[in-house]
Amino acid sequence: MGMDATAAEEVSQEVLMTVWRRAATYDPAQAAASTWIYTIARNRVIDRWRRQRHIEVDPADPAFLPATTDDADDRIDANRRAERLRAALGELPSEQAEVLRVSYFEGKSQTAVADQLDVPLGTVKSRTRLALARLRTVLQEAT
């Protein structure tokens, strides 16, 4: 997510503190631990790096439109999904995995990713699309 080692260490501590404070609200049925921690780490990095916050969706918002139960029932177990994802990540072509890493770890727009990797924007977009399509297929496969 684009920061030096000292800042990363401090953010690690903040992430651990937040995990500690919020652990009681973690629901393993909703998300794998890795996903949950990723969202916490991302939010802390945004707090620090951009001096802004990450805006979350609140299911208690009076405007919130719930999903029908069918949508929820189709999801396979979060930890099995995480395992499958890690396996699928390892099988991605390296240039697709690289584009994903820069997008996620550095929080960069597709244009900024193209600049950093020195490849055309269209190439970044197509690599991202292919990688996400492959990974999301894995997530949506039946239990």
Add this chain to the structure above:
Amino acid sequence: MTPNHHPGEEVLLAHVSGALVLPMQAAIAAHLTLCPVCRATAADLEAIGGALFDDPAAGGPAVMPLTGEIDSLIARAGAVAEPPAPEDRDDPAWQRLVPAPIRHLSSTPSTEMQWRRFLPGVTYVDLADLAGQGAKARLVRTVAGGALPPHVHHGLELTLVLAGGLSDQHGHFRRGDMLVVEPEVSHRPVMDDDEDCLCFGVTDGAVVMTRMVDRIRQAISKY
């Protein structure tokens, strides 16, 4: 009713990975509030982020504690309460109409917002507290059957329909639908006849009216 027009995977990825400025995030989070389909997509994208971070071979940054430690943390913790959410001073009808990510951009309650007139039948309010966030965010109200003048955006524009409906060359949009207008594209939204239209709009570049008469009105009203 589930929305029919979505921000698209690329914009959702930018939101999930933290690449968007605050007002753009608010537009996406508000759409997510109204769209179970995109919430599922965003959850997939967050799971992919989690898997990347969890994978030592992926060379993730050293901000992540080991997932193995987390189970014991979860087992032991939870004693310290989160700070309470800020009090919501908006009336209940406004809270049902306008998703929290937009309401919370401004500290002004809905009943005290100063709506400005841009054209006959078109009023708007710029949401406060956005100085330095790199994008403009505003609510725009248009009477049923009204229209916005043709205009061009020099940046990306996201528009979320909150009430009523509108059409442009890309289709028909109703509550929860998001219009993504790429930079330098011109459009002329026309509102449905049966209901006043309320939209939330965000742009990270100048909005330029196509016709001179509308530019003059824009200058006068500071739209």
